Amino acid sequence: MTQVNLEKKIMNAIERRSIAVIAIISMLRMFGIFALLPVLSLYASELEDATPILVGLAVGAYGLTQASLQIPLGVLSDRIGRIPVIILGLTIFSIGSLLAAISDSIYGVIFGRLLQGAGAISATLSALITDTTRKEVRTKSMAGVGIGIGMSFMIAMILGPLIAANFGVRLLFLVAAIMAIIAGFALALLPSIPKVKKNKNWSLMPAMRANLLRIDAFAFLLHAIMTATFVALPFLLKTSLELDLIDHWKIYVGALSISLFISIPMIMNDHRQGRDQLILISISMIFIAQLAFTFFNSSLTSVFLALAVYFGGFNYLEASLPARLSIMSDDKARGASLGMFSSAQFLGAFIGGLIGGYALNQDLPSDVFLVCAFLASLWLIIQGCVFLRKT
Numbered sequence: 001m002t003q004v005n006l007e008k009k010i011m012n013a014i015e016r017r018s019i020a021v022i023a024i025i026s027m028l029r030m031f032g033i034f035a036l037l038p039v040l041s042l043y044a045s046e047l048e049d050a051t052p053i054l055v056g057l058a059v060g061a062y063g064l065t066q067a068s069l070q071i072p073l074g075v076l077s078d079r080i081g082r083i084p085v086i087i088l089g090l091t092i093f094s095i096g097s098l099l100a101a102i103s104d105s106i107y108g109v110i111f112g113r114l115l116q117g118a119g120a121i122s123a124t125l126s127a128l129i130t131d132t133t134r135k136e137v138r139t140k141s142m143a144g145v146g147i148g149i150g151m152s153f154m155i156a157m158i159l160g161p162l163i164a165a166n167f168g169v170r171l172l173f174l175v176a177a178i179m180a181i182i183a184g185f186a187l188a189l190l191p192s193i194p195k196v197k198k199n200k201n202w203s204l205m206p207a208m209r210a211n212l213l214r215i216d217a218f219a220f221l222l223h224a225i226m227t228a229t230f231v232a233l234p235f236l237l238k239t240s241l242e243l244d245l246i247d248h249w250k251i252y253v254g255a256l257s258i259s260l261f262i263s264i265p266m267i268m269n270d271h272r273q274g275r276d277q278l279i280l281i282s283i284s285m286i287f288i289a290q291l292a293f294t295f296f297n298s299s300l301t302s303v304f305l306a307l308a309v310y311f312g313g314f315n316y317l318e319a320s321l322p323a324r325l326s327i328m329s330d331d332k333a334r335g336a337s338l339g340m341f342s343s344a345q346f347l348g349a350f351i352g353g354l355i356g357g358y359a360l361n362q363d364l365p366s367d368v369f370l371v372c373a374f375l376a377s378l379w380l381i382i383q384g385c386v387f388l389r390k391t
Contacts (some may be wrong), residue, residue: 010137015021018129021187022125022132026149027148029153029157030149032097037059037160039232040233041165041360044109046345051323053357056355057354058109060117062346063349063351066342069117069118071121071123076286081133092119093177093180094177099179101174122333122342125199142319148313154253157256160172163175195310217344218279219344220347225348225352227348227353228353228355228356232359237251254304259314261308262285262316263314279317281313283379285312286314289375292309294366322338
């Protein structure tokens with residue numbers, strides 16, 4: 001590799017600052033969502049009018065409006081710019097968080113979660129990353145933001161259960177609102193960004209190519225499995241394994257810490273922006289973890305190890321899939337393409353919440369993991385066929 005090629009793979013000062021600011025915004029915004037993930041199903045089950053189906057809906061409702069609005073807001077960002085759309089999304093997210101915080105019934109929390117999801121800026125933030133970086137450093141840039149979000153996840157897994165156990169889940173919703181407001185002010189720290197030529201075409205056809213839709217489908221499966229898992233896992237830890245809520249963070253953070261030794265080398269080895277072999281390995285890890293959750297869930301040790309394996313596969317795919325899609329998509333329709341991708345992600349989250357709620361309604365939390373294993377097996381077959389066709 002020549003010196004010129006090596007230099008192309010190193011981020012310059014503007015790229016580093018841009019990625020750092022975008023990572024901070026993403027971390028602040030996602031902290032509130034992540035902190036709720038391990039406690040919301042338990043909290044929602046105790047609200048007025050709560051049923052298992054509504055509990056699952058409360059967890060997944062955020063994904064429904066996210067899925068519905070990612071494409072419109074992504075396309076809008078192609079027309080009016082990224083920053084106005086990001087400010088709008090953060091404002092709506094804050095309002096939804098405040099509404100959920102003051103609600104006493106399951107319906108109020110569901111509506112608040114729907115509003116949280118209406119602040120659908122994931123695609124716009126991803127498009128902002130691609131606007132401020134070159135293709136040669138795109139995967140590293142996405143991975144850098146992904147690692148920042150992973151750090152936010154780890155901190156949220158510690159503080160979420162602790163805050164919920166000592167001060168209540170309402171405070172977590174208030175924290176989510178405050179974090180979103182701070183994220184809005186952090187936009188002022190962005191360096192001067194080269195102006196992207198605004199697209200005057202509302203067509204989604206450039207985002208509907210078969211290779212892009214396959215990545216969208218993968219994003220759907222990834223987040224459906226994740227949300228369903230986190231509807232059932234808190235109940236497994238508390239009810240079956242008799243682990244107090246205040247101690248759940250130890251399992252999450254320990255497993256996530258171990259998983260980084262798996263996922264980070266995979267991300268750093270991803271020279272071709274999402275190699276099919278690494279994707280296949282990651283899906284296999286998710287499949288194995290779900291089988292372990294299903295059939296070896298009577299031991300805290302086995303659940304812990306399964307969670308570490310799951311996080312390893314999840315973290316790699318969460319970083320590599322959007323990076324690959326951003327490179328494959330057309331420049332003028334990148335916001336729309338990433339909107340399609342994010343819509344698939346959050347539609348998966350919504351469906352995953354319904355799957356988890358239905359299984360809990362039947363008083364069979366282990367069935368959630370069995371359904372997730374089935375979805376992962378289908379995913380594994382699809383990616384296996386893609387891999388074999390290319391080899």
